[in-house]
Amino acid sequence: MFGLKEYRAVQSLDEAHELLMQSRDNVILGGLLWMKMGRKQYHTGIDLSGLGLNMISETEDSIDIGCMTPLRQMETSPLLHQWFGPLFSDAFKGIVGVQFRNLATLGGSVYSRFGFSDVITALTALDTQIHLYQAGTVSLSEFLNMDQKRDILIKAVIRKQAVKTNFQTRRKSATDFPVLSVAVSLCNGQWKIAVGARPSRAALAKKAADLLSSEPDEEKITATLDSVVNELSFGTDQRAGSDYRKVLAKVLVKRGINAICR
Amino acid sequence: MQITCRINKREFIRDIEPDLLLIDFVRSLGFKSVKRGCDTSNCGLCTVWVDEKPVLSCSVLAARVNHKAVTTLEGLEEEAKEVGWFLATQGAEQCGFCSPGLIMNILAMKAEFKNPTTEDIKQYLAGNLCRCSGYESQLRAIKNYFDLQGVAHENC
């Protein structure tokens, strides 16, 4: 099991960053769910719980989600529901259970950049930026593709837009890791199609989305589905083969588009 | 390091190791209803409430409950007895190993939902694994329990 020699509840982000940079054995504590399963012996565990970063707030043009916000708080947030529909509740309901999601944090989930992450898939279908202590503000896709330097993820900022969303996933059992996950959104006539757990992490099928109009006919949808599987890479792991994932991607993306058009 | 917390309304001040987990902390204080059923945060057996929210005590640092209120099954004896009766009546308690975590989460659901549907119940309790019951008898018991609370639920 993992170990900690010291525990520090920090008073500021400056203090947290200074501690993080002091040693490679110091670590930011998210909800601990992933970290706990490892065997690493850390020196200092840095707890951001006292910094008020466990909140979802609203500015004139964005919804800001602090890194310590538990996933359960996101899925039950009336504010997130008002702006993005049931996207987060649909995306998170398969993540283990309520008690787990009362602990797992937004920061730990995004920072880990897991391929299977339903959290990242859902955020990818929105206009999401990530605020980091050192690297500043970057788009979510930039964050996912940049060199993994040690930093602190402070919050996710989602642009407020009149957006329709839908989340689809296939799991072998209700709370297993996803075999594939899809988040689709439509905002001002522009579609976004995010496909995650391919098994690599979520990415947008941009060319495919550009083929769609606000009210696409069958022919356009079929062309879009073909484009999704040509544009994105699909791999094989213990959960599924790449061919199966491609078939699944077409089915789930189609369901997502139809749900939004309905 | 030293922490102060309330467990089942009683105050405890203790010196702990920084990486002590809440499950081991509460058990060391005699709250043995809290058990470990897995190593992967998946089974729900270790469920306790921290400030009224159900969490997996196997995945929480004891250091993090400093100045917080923890509730275990021992602190909810009457309510637990009532839920337990419904489970037993439907034959849902077979080996009974999953019951402490399940009952803690049923009571947490009761605090959050006025009238849970079948789907609500299934989703809320998805993180409470049971090796014996096949869940049907548990579901019947939970619906009966909510009926008795005078709380309507969808009958599907």
Ligand SMILES: Cc1cc2nc3c(=O)[nH]c(=O)nc-3n(C[C@H](O)[C@H](O)[C@H](O)COP(=O)(O)OP(=O)(O)OC[C@H]3O[C@@H](n4cnc5c(N)ncnc54)[C@H](O)[C@@H]3O)c2cc1C
């Ligand atoms: C059994 C199990 C099943 C799961 N199933 C799913 C699933 O089906 N779908 C899904 O999407 N996810 C799943 N997850 C992942 C889970 O939802 C969380 O994403 C994961 O536990 C990490 O979140 P955490 O808050 O627990 O972070 P931790 O485990 O505490 O931290 C993870 C990493 O992120 C770092 N970190 C945490 N917060 C920050 C921050 N603010 N800034 C910088 N670094 C930070 C930590 O130092 C650590 O390296 C599963 C996890 C487990 C253990």
Ligand code: FES
């Ligand atoms: S012991 Fe299994 S979830 Fe905590």
Ligand code: FES
């Ligand atoms: S009754 Fe045996 S595990 Fe649930």
